[in-house]
Amino acid sequence: MQPDLNKMMQEMAKAQQGMLKVQQELANATVEGTSGGGAVTVKCTGAMEFKSVKIKPEAVDPNDVGTLEDLVLMAVKDACLKAQQLGQQKMKPALGNLQLPPGLGF
């Protein structure tokens, strides 16, 4: 009898199913990062695959490239943050009782 192993394997199998489902959901979800009050908008999936960058013409000034670079960086970081937040939010319930050690899992 190996009750601990059996229970552990069952929980891992359940968590695995849940995580695969969540990863699929994340790949199909879109999040949006913005900066400068909407001057730059970046879209990526919940799996952090970048899909589009939109820049308002008024933010495009060859004499002030530094501001544009900052706005783009902020929008990209904002999109990443939202993808991560969505991931954590969806992943928690999927893991159920399984406590993955740090370094493993999402």
Place this chain on the structure above:
Amino acid sequence: MQPDLNKMMQEMAKAQQGMLKVQQELANATVEGTSGGGAVTVKCTGAMEFKSVKIKPEAVDPNDVGTLEDLVLMAVKDACLKAQQLGQQKMKPALGNLQLPPGLGF
């Protein structure tokens, strides 16, 4: 005696140590994505934390925002790809004999 469980736990502990070390290495590593022959350069860590966006002034034309948007998107995607490649490259040896099921791990 539970030889399977013991061996599994040992391998998981070893893999966990290795993955934590790799995650730290990735967070300290920098990768660079580019587009348009260097017109846009995006830096991020191996853990996909974006650090900088550089745009050459000649790519900044208010009358052709579409090209700039494409160049930025391509450079961001290129940086992501390089971070993922670095992660896979470093993660494989760290996992050792442990075969993580799809959905768990990196």
